[in-house]
Amino acid sequence: MTWKHFFGTAIGRKFTMGATGFFLITFLIVHCAINAMIFFNDGGETFNHWAKFMGTNLILHVLEVGLFVFLLLHIVQGIMVVIKNKAARPVGYAMSRPNRNSTWYSRSMGLLGTLILLFLVVHLYHFWVPSRFGGLGNITPLEETQLFTYSNEEAHNLFQRMQMVFRGNLAPVVIYVLGVISLFWHLLHGFQSAFQTFGLNHKRYTPIIKSAGFVYSLVICLLFASMPIAMYFDWVK
């Protein structure tokens, strides 16, 4: 059995979804924890310090490449799974009551994933592109003050960038909150689903996994949503 064959079956494809999903779940913890440092209310000093660390450390650069590869795999494989699964039922039912046997979000992973992807394009444009490529994109006159000095090295002031994007701007805040709501439902199913895909279903462990998945999804998404909202109302200085 070749790797292509192993990952190409109906189950192999799900292994790719589950494995990349686990990686992205771990990434979100790091991303959320560092972002939450804006709540120290120290003008973004702690946050910028760690953002700079994330942006300059060699190991993290390698992980960043891995993150994009895994994200891309998750997206491409996700689209392929949806296409294949749709093809498995060419003629639909005239009357169907799916709510009687399953939750709406478990059936809507493709849709939720697409919404997250749309949000991600906006999100990368707002933060990742300017922090990686400096002047790329539509940067306002604030750009000169976007660099700050830490240990005699220049780095991007991502805290200020956040303020610039969200303070008093309702549209990006709404987009971010909607993106995070999509993420919540996607994670709520994805977290426990990944364990099932790798064969872990047990009377004692599965309820714990489901509860952990709920707490994880809720905490991550509440924290993420609170950031643009706090920035909008200028609660963090």
Next chain:
Amino acid sequence: MEHYHMNLTLKVWRQKDSKAKGNLETYQVKDVSSEMSILEVFDVLNESLINDGKEPIAFDHDCREGICGACSMYINGQPHGPWAKTTTCQLHMRAFKDGDTIVVEPWRSRAFPVIKDLVVDRSAFDRIIQAGGYISVNTGNAVDANSIPVDKRYADAAFDAAACIGCGACVAACKNGSAMLFVGAKVSQLALLPQGEPERETRALNMVAQMDKEGFGSCSNTYACEAECPKGISVAYIAKLNSEYLHAGLNDSDS
């Protein structure tokens, strides 16, 4: 429970043959007893259709006691109708009330093509079984039943998996038309027992390969199959299949 009679509107999928387009036809059925099975309503309706010189509705049925897995109607948006852990033949008309409209369709899956009206071709399941859902033993005298010790817990788990009657409700319920609950039950049943051990790995790989070949979808863990399974097969057997495939796939020495 009190016995009552009702008048019903049936909307039934009629399709001349596998190539025809098909459509929902409406029938009025009067004076239906609450103690009839829905298959008996179809018997009565067919009798009147025959008397009127019309083509009766083709539908699958055999034992009519919930163990053969032949009856396969998608009733009011659910495989085998509104009752949990019930086959179509065991769905009695007390599930409905006077004036109800009941929509009856065949299973919908690329792997289960409609042959006629409500009858679909489920031989895809047979071919999956032929790919590995068996144990190879030399013929001869039957060995003593107690010669191979089996842990009671595994015997019970294997028995629960073996309760699958292969009706296809899991495929019909799944938004992905996935057969993972069926294949999971069949692979687990043998993987849990010492008799199934020698062919354990090739069985998992071959049955999954056949499942894909037949055109069933991937499992996305909505668990609609478990909710609709007339035998209450647990999705834990899907996890078991995933882990069997993982081990067998990684262990496989053919490049």
